[in-house]
Amino acid sequence: MSDSIKQTIKNDKQQVNRSRSPFQNCKTKIKEKQNVQQDPNQQIQNASKMIEMGMKYFQNQQYSMAKVVLINSSQVLLPIIKQKKQNEEDHTAEYQQLIKAISTAEICTQKIDQLQQSIASQDPYSKQIIETAMIRKCDVTFDSIVGLESIKNQLEEVIVLPNLRPDIFTGIRAPPKGILFYGPPGNGKTLLAKAVANQIKCCFFNVSASTLVQKHLGEGEKLMKTLFNVAFKFQPSVIFIDEIDSILSSRSSEEHEASRRLKTEFLISFDGMQTTDQDRIFLIAATNRPQDIDGAVLRRFTVKILIDQPDQKARLGLVKSLMQAVSHSILDIAFDKICEKLAGYSASDIKAVVKEACMQPLREDKITLVAMSAQNIRPVRKEDFEFAINKVKPSLTQKQYQEYISFNKSEK
Known part of the structure; x- marks a missing residue:
């Protein structure tokens, strides 16, 4: 002590x-x-x-x-x-x-x-995983994520609680090994994965295609195998693979051998990552194109969660959260109308709209801006948001959004 x-x-x-x-x-x-x-x-x-x-x-x-x-x-x-x-x-x-x-x-x-x-000094592949993918501490919390309440409650049930009481969640109650986040880009899939790791105070492995895809034949599958081995040694751990469709897309006869071997190693490592009910290794993957993922990979994600675009309540909470530190003269009823116009915008789109609106007062007099006191900057008005909404358009078309809805229905 x-x-x-x-x-x-x-x-x-x-x-x-x-x-x-x-x-x-x-x-x-x-x-x-x-x-x-x-x-x-x-x-x-x-x-x-x-x-x-x-x-x-x-x-x-x-x-x-x-x-x-x-x-x-x-x-x-x-x-x-x-x-x-x-x-x-x-x-x-x-x-x-x-x-x-x-x-x-x-x-x-x-x-x-x-x-x-000790592990890093013994094996170069383990050292690479620890240095490039392992995050010992995540600062994101569920409370810091606006909206997605039903999804956060679901994650509490399937991941957080089983780690707090592993003696209860055994046998048929054992938590799922794989969870897939899919949906339009810019709605908090990565933040949710980090919040899960922070909630249970576990090791977090943030993996992307650049981590696993190597120029030398055989390097990729060795790193894939090492990733799961290191995660096992530091369990409870969360492996998060972002844009999983880029490395585990549907197999074909024309694909490169390295890609095929990487997918095979993933399937083998995934099936062996939890040998008992007490093991606590979770794989969370995120994708904007779930229909492109290989069928064998998709089958192993027993929990698939659609991270949808924010609803009216979430949009309102997000806009007000972003405007907390900014001087404005917008009433609550005006915020409601602004957020109604933001239907179809992703969370990142809404952030871009708010940023554009907040920049409008600074653009009115660029000459005196350098010498101007921060208190003398004009408050943001409703008209600034109307200008920003006309300028910043949704990044997702209705046709693209319907693809996610169709995939969601097919998985139910």
């Missing part, structure tokens, strides 16, 4: 009712989870089971799994301890459990770093 944590424990025993959080100097940052309506005693029991499970993972040298479970148990305990302190109730047992979880999670972090360095 670090000196800062030891000092914190000592100070907290001396001053039980102090207002400052005793975990402010802890290296492992803990975010409180809102469990307002749940019974505190039941929460404590659940957290104790999670800590016990985390310690078993630690003893079995499954440091990544142990870290995820222990951090999530800490997120449950911390608000309960604070509440008990406010009510001047005894919280010694819960406090000791929390310190145990935090200190063990820190040891896990050190062990994971050592494992990463």
